[in-house]
Amino acid sequence: MWRTVARRLVIMIPQILLLSILVFLMAKAMPGDALTGLLDPSIDPAAMDAQRVRLGLNNPWHVQYWDWITQAVQGDFGQSFRFKMPVSDLIGQRMMNTVWLSLATLILTYLIAIPLGITSGRFNDTWADRLITGYTYIGFAAPLFIFALLMLWVFGFHFGWFPTGGSVEPGTEPGTVQYVASKIYHLLLPAISMALITTVTTVQYLRSEIIDTKQKDFIITARAKGASEARVYNRHILRNSLLPIAAFFGYEITGLIGGTIFIENIFSYPGMGQLFLSSISLRDFSVVTSLVLLYGAASIIGALISDITLSIVDPRIRIK
């Protein structure tokens, strides 16, 4: 067990290293450097060169890489020239919004997936199963951004049930009940839109898991011993099928990141995804590279958590 964890951790080191090199190369390929964000472009070129030398921007690339990575590890991601503030502060402001959105989506994903998957798997080939399978078929093919746009159009604009942008009603005091309620209200439509699409793979997985487990010998044994239908499902089948799903949540992080970029853009929700897109269009590259680094690291750590939990849940897949 501990050997698996240790091995998995060792695999992560080159991954993080590779990610940082990729992001560094990307940053170098982008027009402008750290200095463009700090100074007025109309300044004397000679003074600019002196600053370049002082900041080490004329050093060989491996020296620059080392400086950059040691600073990033300490939480110093440079300056945003658009907001004239440290990137880490800027990201800190937006981070919680995206975390709430992702969390709400994850919870809704499981809330939708588990009952649908169980119904579909337990009563397979009935009309309910056909309905659910049809939904997963469409949800699997539908691109998230189109589905989210349609949801916004129908429920945000046409019916006016939900707010069409922002993360909170302007003018509400942080800390009050109204503030929290308004936050949840603004969160609901984006999170439902995303969850309805991300949930389909889990529904499909759960359905085929249950149908598979249903025919296994130990279920036949349980039935033969007189276990009630409810007990067979709750104690024997679900315990087998639900655990892997709980462990998948780490892998979901990569998907959630892609999703929040679209969702935050469509619902004008001020999170990191929106910050990423607006920074790219305004060429605020220190923010862009920091966000890619952050998101990449989050995905790698998510996969790590999932791999480790899965190896605890299912010893057969431990790394040899």
Next chain:
Amino acid sequence: MDKAPIPISSAKQPTAKQPNKSPSGWKIIWREIVRDKVAFISLIFLCLVILSVFGISLVLDQEQIVSVDLFSLKQPPSEQFWLGTDYGGRDVFGQLIIGTRNSLSIGIIVTVLTGLIGVLVGLVSGYFGGTVDNIFMRFVDFFMILPTLMIVIAFVTAVPKYSIVSFSLIMTAFLWMGIARLIRSKALQEKEMDYVQASRTLGSSNLKIMLVQVLPNLSSIIIVTMTLNLAANIGLESGLSFLGFGFPESTPSLGTLVSYATDPQTLESRWWIWLPASLLILVLMLSINNVGQALKRATDARQRKG
């Protein structure tokens, strides 16, 4: 392992000893699609869309469609403009046709390129195994975890001379890993088969075994994956164009038409601009997926309908 995709070559051999010769791979695929009504309708729909889009776009003048016309800004649908015009007075219907053509073309290009790289890497990795395999797969694992969308967007903006070619290359660079992993696992199973051992004993070179003997046996899986990937790639391209990091506005794609909906006024009251493109993407992806699922069933005897 699925025995269904009987290599086409073996089906052609004279089978005097067995009167019931098993049908060829293509026949099975065709039968499966015809049996599955949804997939059959999807296939016909796809053919119609492809034919009409490429046909009509031969007649349409792209220059004229994407040029701004100040006398017909934001018009609702009429006889002259079937789907109205956008804020630049450009005909939405014409953009829809050209956009579908562009989206389909880039989807096909990226699918073929990722397919080529993925099959090559997967085949080599799975066939040889050992260190090569280990290095390749760690690499693939790494890229599979990364948030591809963000990185593609970042690279798209970082490239100095941005064009359709560089766009497809960037997409390809980050999308070949899935198919590589799949082909690798199949090649790993395939190389343990007796025919590979026999061929090796007879002195065939590794290259010959890989390309002439193993590859045809994987062809059905490759076709299925590439069909499903085509849908995914069209979705990704339109998603990127929607966010403004795919095709430039002068080259309409389905995504650029949908991106007009980011303006709340257009979203709320001028549905004819963005809704047709959205529905077309939806239906296209559904149809391609339906065909892909039917192909998948054809390659797996246990799932077949007929």
